[in-house]
Amino acid sequence: MAASIGTSPTAQWRAILSKHFLLRYLDAEELDQLLTFARQRRCVAGELLFQKGDAGDSLLAILNGHIKISTLSGDGKEIVLNILGPGELFGEIALIDGKERSADAHTMEPSELLVIDGRDFMPFLNARPELSTRLLVVLCERIRWVSDLYEDAVFLNLPSRLAKHLMRLAASYGETIDSGTRITLKLSQQDLGNLLGTSRESINKQLRAWQATGLISVDRGLITIHRADEIELLSQAF
Numbered sequence: 001m002a003a004s005i006g007t008s009p010t011a012q013w014r015a016i017l018s019k020h021f022l023l024r025y026l027d028a029e030e031l032d033q034l035l036t037f038a039r040q041r042r043c044v045a046g047e048l049l050f051q052k053g054d055a056g057d058s059l060l061a062i063l064n065g066h067i068k069i070s071t072l073s074g075d076g077k078e079i080v081l082n083i084l085g086p087g088e089l090f091g092e093i094a095l096i097d098g099k100e101r102s103a104d105a106h107t108m109e110p111s112e113l114l115v116i117d118g119r120d121f122m123p124f125l126n127a128r129p130e131l132s133t134r135l136l137v138v139l140c141e142r143i144r145w146v147s148d149l150y151e152d153a154v155f156l157n158l159p160s161r162l163a164k165h166l167m168r169l170a171a172s173y174g175e176t177i178d179s180g181t182r183i184t185l186k187l188s189q190q191d192l193g194n195l196l197g198t199s200r201e202s203i204n205k206q207l208r209a210w211q212a213t214g215l216i217s218v219d220r221g222l223i224t225i226h227r228a229d230e231i232e233l234l235s236q237a238f
């Protein structure tokens with residue numbers, strides 16, 4: 001595991017974390033206090049940060065890079081629950097309920113994280129009722145996200161699910177270029193399949209069909225949406 005540890009809070013850490021819904025109400029002094037508990041961890045691409053079932057005794061924040069939250073079935077099939085990016089927090093579930101990690105976490109590219117031990121975070125949290133309420137909101141978002149994924153898996157066909165997900169990715173990672181919106185997060189077709197509960201082959205077939213009609217294009221793994229209005233319409237079909 002490639003990790004390098006630093007201890008002093010930096011302006012960069014503050015700038016990234018102060019944007020998070022959970023932490024942005026803290027004043028500068030409180031945020032700095034929290035950051036004195038944080039240590040930096042640098043990770044290589046594809047690094048396993050923890051596995052479902054591990055003991056969970058820390059909260060993690062993403063400074064840069066993306067983290068895949070996933071689980072594996074008994075026969076090795078992966079379900080991707082979420083992909084988290086800079087400024088997002090994870091690892092709060094095991095910290096709060098004191099049980100094991102609820103999913104695996106892997107880096108998708110070289111990434112930098114902040115790690116705060118539960119023994120430092122929990123007293124900080126318990127002393128601030130508003131922080132606890134905000135943490136509940138973060139947990140509510142996780143529940144909404146998972147119920148949406150479940151609902152889509154049951155009610156929507158694959159073209160609709162994929163269209164909906166491309167629009168979500170475009171909203172979070174879209175960059176406007178002359179020919180449309182390029183999704184700057186590189187996701188493999190396998191990852192997309194694991195996120196949408198289908199095979200890599202089905203994703204590939206659908207993307208190729210949309211490429212043939214000019215709705216999208218794929219260049220070195222990056223998807224560009226050329227006709228967002230039509231992808232949006234597809235995302236609402238059943």
Ligand code: CMP
Binds near residue numbers: 056089093101102
């Ligand atoms: P924890 O259970 O400690 O470890 C796995 C982490 O993944 C979990 O905390 C959450 O931070 C995160 N996580 C689990 N499920 C989801 C989800 N469906 N969406 C986003 N993040 C999740």
